[in-house]
Amino acid sequence: xxxxxxxxxxxxxxxxxxxxxxxxxxxxxxxxxxxxxxxxxxxxxxxxxxxxxxxxxxxxxxxxxxxxxxxxxxxxxxxxxxxxxxxxxxxxxxxxxxxxxxxxxxxxxxxxxxxxxxxxxxxxxxxxxxxxxxxxxxxxxxxxxxxxxxxxxxxxxxxxxxxxxxxxxxxxxxxxxxxxxxxxxxxxxxxxxxxxxxxxxxxxxxxxxxxxxxxxxxxxxxxxxxxxxxxxxxxxxxxxxxxxxxxxxxxxxxxxxxxxxxxxxxxxxxxxxxxxxxxxxxxxxxxxxxxxxxxxxxxxxxxxxxxxxxxxxxxxxxxxxxxxxxxxxxxxxxxxxxxxxxxxxxxxxxxxxxxxxxxxxxxxxxxxxxxxxxxxxxxxxxxxxxxxxxx
Amino acid sequence: xxxxxxxxxxxxxxxxxxxxxxxxxxxxxxxxxxxxxxxxxxxxxxxxxxxxxxxxxxxxxxxxxxxxxxxxxxxxxxxxxxxxxxxxxxxxxxxxxxxxxxxxxxxxxxxxxxxxxxxxxxxxxxxxxxxxxxxxxxxxxxxxxxxxxxxxxxxxxxxxxxxxxxxxxxxxxxxxxxxxxxxxxxxxxxxxxxxxxxxxxxxxxxx
Numbered sequence: 001x002x003x004x005x006x007x008x009x010x011x012x013x014x015x016x017x018x019x020x021x022x023x024x025x026x027x028x029x030x031x032x033x034x035x036x037x038x039x040x041x042x043x044x045x046x047x048x049x050x051x052x053x054x055x056x057x058x059x060x061x062x063x064x065x066x067x068x069x070x071x072x073x074x075x076x077x078x079x080x081x082x083x084x085x086x087x088x089x090x091x092x093x094x095x096x097x098x099x100x101x102x103x104x105x106x107x108x109x110x111x112x113x114x115x116x117x118x119x120x121x122x123x124x125x126x127x128x129x130x131x132x133x134x135x136x137x138x139x140x141x142x143x144x145x146x147x148x149x150x151x152x153x154x155x156x157x158x159x160x161x162x163x164x165x166x167x168x169x170x171x172x173x174x175x176x177x178x179x180x181x182x183x184x185x186x187x188x189x190x191x192x193x194x195x196x197x198x199x200x201x202x203x204x205x206x207x208x209x210x211x212x213x214x215x216x217x218x219x220x221x222x223x224x225x226x227x228x229x230x231x232x233x234x235x236x237x238x239x240x241x242x243x244x245x246x247x248x249x250x251x252x253x254x255x256x257x258x259x260x261x262x263x264x265x266x267x268x269x270x271x272x273x274x275x276x277x278x279x280x281x282x283x284x285x286x287x288x289x290x291x292x293x294x295x296x297x298x299x300x301x302x303x304x305x306x307x308x309x310x311x312x313x314x315x316x317x318x319x320x321x322x323x324x325x326x327x328x329x330x331x332x333x334x335x336x337x338x339x340x341x342x343x344x345x346x347x348x349x350x351x352x353x354x355x356x357x358x359x360x361x362x363x364x365x366x367x368x369x370x371x372x373x374x375x376x377x378x379x380x381x382x383x384x385x386x387x388x389x390x391x
Numbered sequence: 392x393x394x395x396x397x398x399x400x401x402x403x404x405x406x407x408x409x410x411x412x413x414x415x416x417x418x419x420x421x422x423x424x425x426x427x428x429x430x431x432x433x434x435x436x437x438x439x440x441x442x443x444x445x446x447x448x449x450x451x452x453x454x455x456x457x458x459x460x461x462x463x464x465x466x467x468x469x470x471x472x473x474x475x476x477x478x479x480x481x482x483x484x485x486x487x488x489x490x491x492x493x494x495x496x497x498x499x500x501x502x503x504x505x506x507x508x509x510x511x512x513x514x515x516x517x518x519x520x521x522x523x524x525x526x527x528x529x530x531x532x533x534x535x536x537x538x539x540x541x542x543x544x545x546x547x548x549x550x551x552x553x554x555x556x557x558x559x560x561x562x563x564x565x566x567x568x569x570x571x572x573x574x575x576x577x578x579x580x581x582x583x584x585x586x587x588x589x590x591x592x593x594x595x596x597x598x
Contacts, residue, residue, distance in 0.1 A: 011521045014529055018521075021536035022514035029507035029547070177546040180492045180501055181556050182445040210494035223547055226505045232494045 029225075036195040036217065036271045037246040039138070050379035051358065057370040060084050060096050060110045066347075067189065068362035068370040071137035072354045073167050076102035080362060081113060081133040081144065082370050089129045089149055091116060099167070100372075102356075114173065119148050119160065122173040126150065130160075136192040136200060140220070142167045145176070145202060147187045155207040157187045161222045178204055178216050178224055185209075189289065190240040191352065199225065201272055203251070205237040211256050213239035215272040230266055230275045240291045242300060247271050250323055252290045252302060253278075260286045260308035265323040282326050283317055284308050289348045293359060296377040299389060302326070303349035303361060312336070314346040314363060318380065320389040327389040332373065333365075343367045444557055446544055449535040450477055451558030473527030480528075482566040485559025488550065504548035510536060513549060 062084030078100040085093030147157040185208025255261030263283040288305040306315035315329035333346035461467035491500035517532035
């Protein structure tokens with residue numbers, strides 16, 4: 001066989017076959033690498049009167065709940081998901097969902113969307129725990145991304161995905177191939193956004209062994225077709241992207257270090273394909289999640305833990321110049337109660353705007369409940385601190 | 392993916408078996424066992440093994456399958472030199488690629504695997520191998536490209552088709568063992584006072 005092949009005619013045929021075999025893969029790669037653009041809609045104007053209300057998502061009975069996410073369904077309902085169990089990364093952690101009826105304003109009874117056992121059955125892999133769900137919903141349907149821990153802690157996680165046409169009937173989970181090293185070390189937490197070609201911009205981050213944030217572009221079949229590393233010079237994780245136009249986007253990142261740090265930002269003018277250098281902001285925090293949104297007037301609103309010590313202070317700040325200068329923080333939660341019997345933590349904010357112009361903010365409340373806050377542009381602008389971003 | 396894992400496991404089982412004429416007749420039984428182990432048995436051990444092994448690259452699959460064929464049937468596509476070249480490539484490739492892909496060094500090599508030029512670069516490497524009369528490795532490159540065309544693996548990144556961490560780790564281990572054995576042989580020869588270079592053959596079994 002080898003002797004036969006060692007002839008020039010065979011070499012020419014093989015060379016032709018190599019070139020021909022490269023053509024389909026090249027053509028397939030060329031199509032999605034055209035510069036993407038976000039499905040960007042100008043924010044709708046809500047009531048001129050300030051709106052602010054808060055409630056809790058229904059209890060699941062789990063000892064510990066964390067990391068809420070939400071997405072607006074096609075019918076206007078708001079679907080929320082979070083994880084809960086005996087503790088973070090425990091074997092009994094499940095991902096719960098509940099839906100806010102846009103007419104009755106009532107949350108549905110929480111349902112288990114995914115558990116460790118069901119993920120093991122779907123993936124045919126050993127799974128230690130699950131967590132960090134993020135939802136995206138639009139005319140394409142609903143998709144859920146989450147992390148499944150295969151080894152050790154969060155650094156041994158892999159990203160999984162399942163989808164549904166209506167938020168009721170779901171496919172089985174499958175792994176999203178984001179890392180060449182056994183596809184582990186990757187995690188997800190930030191809000192995904194849709195590109196105009198139907199692909200998804202999914203903020204992801206790596207923790208094995210170095211920490212760095214990235215944006216994965218995922219096609220409709222759940223395959224990663226591009227992966228842009230945002231930075232690898234500092235220990236930054238949990239990127240949160242805020243499109244400010246079809247091509248322009250700002251990303252906030254969590255400063256992941258035992259030392260006190262600050263919220264960092266970076267920008268992209270080509271919808272996340274290339275990123276600017278990392279810039280530090282005045283927003284101090286230490287190793288806690290940050291989220292943000294674009295307000296109706298084009299300014300940015302960030303929600304973060306305004307403390308270099310713990311997660312007892314959850315605040316908002318507003319920037320009118322794209323994240324360079326920020327207003328004084330407006331506290332949403334500020335808990336100075338002494339003692340550690342209760343885990344006084346207000347963390348992992350997740351904000352989105354629905355089509356009626358209202359902003360929905362979900363966050364972990366003392367690790368026992370998920371709090372849901374609703375506000376509008378007028379409430380932000382009339383606030384003494386947030387209304388004056390240059391203060 | 393189950394098919395890929397089935398091929399790898401059955402070939403690996405054949406590779407570690409004894410070299411005998413009756414061995415090929417065991418192929419259907421071993422293949423069946425491997426298929427059952429990979430696909431049907433939903434046990435914790437199987438899940439853990441699949442989690443640890445991950446997705447093999449076409450290069451690793453070809454080395455294992457070809458080695459199994461050589462042992463079982465006495466026929467192979469790759470010569471000893473070809474196999475050695477591929478193992479060396481896997482070892483060096485893993486040492487260069489994974490530090491970059493995991494962020495240990497800042498340059499992100501993995502992203503180039505998504506680039507439209509990546510399949511063309513692979514084809515060019517294949518043609519270069521042909522010009523150097525290395526037909527076996529060129530066929531491995533061709534198979535990797537064909538696997539990309541049919542999306543055999545759950546990834547579109549070209550690197551995932553030509554390199555994998557387990558294959559890289561085994562190749563590094565093999566290379567280190569080979570170099571160590573060669574060094575030990577030289578050391579022993581030097582102590583014995585041998586100066587004839589023809590006695591310094593590595594005497595390391597080929598893969």
